[in-house]
Amino acid sequence: MAFTRNPVTGARTTVVEAVPGTGDRLVSGGTEPERWHAEPGARPRVDRARGVLSPDQARAVVVSAERVERLLGGPQDVEWALDTAGTVWTLQARPVTAHPTGAAGPPPGAVGAVLSSGTPASPGTASGRVRVLRGVDDLPAFRPGEVLVCRATSPAWTPALAHAAAVVTEVGGLLSHAAIVARELGVPAVTGVTGARDLLDGALVVVDGSAGTVRLVAA
Amino acid sequence: MTGSDQLLPVLHALRVRGVADAPEIARRTGLPEVGAEELLLDAEASGLVVRSPFAGPHHWSLTERGAAVGEALLAAQLDRAGARSVVEDVLTGFGPVNDLVTSACTRWQLTELGLTSQPATLDGVLRDLAEAADALAAIEARLVAHLPRFEGYQRRFTAALGRARADPSWITATDRDSAHRVWFELHEDLLATLGIER
Numbered sequence: 001m002a003f004t005r006n007p008v009t010g011a012r013t014t015v016v017e018a019v020p021g022t023g024d025r026l027v028s029g030g031t032e033p034e035r036w037h038a039e040p041g042a043r044p045r046v047d048r049a050r051g052v053l054s055p056d057q058a059r060a061v062v063v064s065a066e067r068v069e070r071l072l073g074g075p076q077d078v079e080w081a082l083d084t085a086g087t088v089w090t091l092q093a094r095p096v097t098a099h100p101t102g103a104a105g106p107p108p109g110a111v112g113a114v115l116s117s118g119t120p121a122s123p124g125t126a127s128g129r130v131r132v133l134r135g136v137d138d139l140p141a142f143r144p145g146e147v148l149v150c151r152a153t154s155p156a157w158t159p160a161l162a163h164a165a166a167v168v169t170e171v172g173g174l175l176s177h178a179a180i181v182a183r184e185l186g187v188p189a190v191t192g193v194t195g196a197r198d199l200l201d202g203a204l205v206v207v208d209g210s211a212g213t214v215r216l217v218a219a
Numbered sequence: 220m221t222g223s224d225q226l227l228p229v230l231h232a233l234r235v236r237g238v239a240d241a242p243e244i245a246r247r248t249g250l251p252e253v254g255a256e257e258l259l260l261d262a263e264a265s266g267l268v269v270r271s272p273f274a275g276p277h278h279w280s281l282t283e284r285g286a287a288v289g290e291a292l293l294a295a296q297l298d299r300a301g302a303r304s305v306v307e308d309v310l311t312g313f314g315p316v317n318d319l320v321t322s323a324c325t326r327w328q329l330t331e332l333g334l335t336s337q338p339a340t341l342d343g344v345l346r347d348l349a350e351a352a353d354a355l356a357a358i359e360a361r362l363v364a365h366l367p368r369f370e371g372y373q374r375r376f377t378a379a380l381g382r383a384r385a386d387p388s389w390i391t392a393t394d395r396d397s398a399h400r401v402w403f404e405l406h407e408d409l410l411a412t413l414g415i416e417r
Contacts, residue, residue, distance in 0.1 A: 071326065073336040089315055090322065123332060137283045140272045152417040154407055155237025155400075156280050158393055159273035171417075175321040177403050183328045184391045184399075 001033075002065035002078040014038045014062045018052040022081075038062045057082060064088040072174075079173075092173035094119040094192065094212075111206050112216040118193035120212035121172070121179035126188050127206045127217060128165030130199045147207055147214075149196050153178040161185055166207035168214055170196045182209075190214060225250065227296065229258045230289035231368070233268060233281045234411050235404040240277045290414045297412060302365035309358055310409050316354045317406060323347040324391050324399045331387075341387055345380060348390070348398055352377050355405075369408065376401045 003015045017033040034050035036058045044058040053061070065078040068090055079092040131146040133139060136156050142148060144163035151170045153161065158181055161167055167182050172191040182189035188209030196214075199205070204217040228248040233239055236247065241259060245252040259279055262268040267285030271278045281289065297303050326339040355373045362369035379398040383389035391399040410417055 071335055071337050072329070073334070083315070089318055091318065123334060135283045136281060136286065139280075140269075142272070144273075154417055155235060155403055156233075156271075157237070159238055159271060159278075162393070163273050175318065175325050177321070177399075177406065180321060180324050180328065180391055180399055181393055181403075183325075183332065184393050 002061055002080055004065050004069040004075050004078070013040075014044075014065055016044065016053070016058055016061050016065070018050075018058075018061075018082075020052055036062075053082070057086070060086070060088050064090060068093045092119075092175065092192075094173060112218050114213045115199065115205065115216050116168075116193050116196060117211075117213045118168070118190045118196075119173045119179075120208075120210050121174055121176070121191040122167070122182035122187060122189035123210045124166075124186070124188035125206060125208045125210065126165040127204065130201055130203045130205055132197050132199060132201055133160075134197065147205055149199055151197065152176070153181065161187060166190075166209060168193050168196045168199070168207060170194065225254070225258055226262065227289065227292040228368070229255060229262065230267060230281065230285055231293065231408075231411070233279060234286060234289050235408045237407075238271045238274045238278050238280045240275065240279065244279075286411075290411060293412050294414060296366070300365045302362075303413075305361060305365055306409065306412050309361055310413060310415075313358065313406070313409060316351050316358070317402070319347055319354075320351045320399070320402050323351070327387065327390050341384070344390065345383060348380050348383075351402075352380060366412075372401060372405045372408075376405075 001017045014037065016036040019033050034052040035047040036044040036053065037047055038044035044055065044062050061080055061082070064080060065076065068078050069076045072093060076093045078090060081089045081091055083089065128145055128147040130149055131142050133142060133148060133150045139160055142160050145165050147166045147168060148160060148164040149168045152172060153169065161181055162185050164187055167178060167187055167189040169178050169191045170193055172178055176191055179189055179191050188207050190207060190209055190212050193214065206215045206217055228250065229244055232244050232247040236243065241256040242252055244259065245255040248255065259268055262285065266282055267288055268279045269282055271280040297306065323344045327344045329335040330338040352373060355376055359369055359373045375396050376398055379389045379396055379401060383398060389397050391397055393400060
């Protein structure tokens, strides 16, 4: 992972965490990663060495993460991989979402607290009733104007997406196929929402595809 | 060909297209249109396909049972061709190229939506997609050597890129064989072939 803001202080420092192999051990928190940090324009310095990255490799990751931040216009958490040829691949990026908890109460009006949040994947805000779809056999239960909630989408879901008020998926990020299709259709989308399928069918929610949130509308 | 030999192409065409009518299934499988229609009606009677609720009245999609039967037939075909390790290897190499395609599509969409402070250029996006088309040529050649049904993705992807220069909606449109739609189909094809959940 690379964070283009210090995750603790919010300072304009890029922090890189690295583990050998694939990143699932890092994401699951099951291991102590190597850690580097880089002030803007300076070479990265190692905070906790684990023999994973060379200084040049750490620098390549920092440069790549800062490009993602410029491209997307804000602080980012970037998931990356370095292949054996030394190429840095950006796997996924999401806006830095950590805010001090409790700082913002519910906004005025009927919109309640954030039920869940994920990657803002397709812009716009829409409200509708939740419809959790666990597979294609659930598609006939979906009604146009509902908020379509699922694990991930395949090509069979595109016609239903076109009729959804908004889309919420459990997996994927800004680059997932569901995100690309939702942007194409002009449907707000939030992706990578852990436990999205636990939302209750029929609940009235507001999906903000620009902020990456799902909020309950008070009855 | 027996009925079951023809069932797989029909189920698989629906799997990768998502939703399709009989003429489209006929084009994709090379079956005559009336034959495709009959196979679809038989498959409907067996609970493998349904009329798709949100598309046109003559459009079909797979049921979960249809997807499972299709995957079992694909797995048998894969093992007959002795190609499982080749397809697994292709899917491993597919990840970085998939990232190249989805990030190019995303950059272009965010630029068109005015959501980025660093707008992409059409040239830059098409350059990345052309690089992916080159990689796709090698991927398709490896697959087709064992499984001829993978033929055509590179041709359709390249055709979309050719049209995108004059009309950039061919990059990500959902209502035609845009670059992203063809790519999404190929991704679905690889996952279905190996029976992997998305």
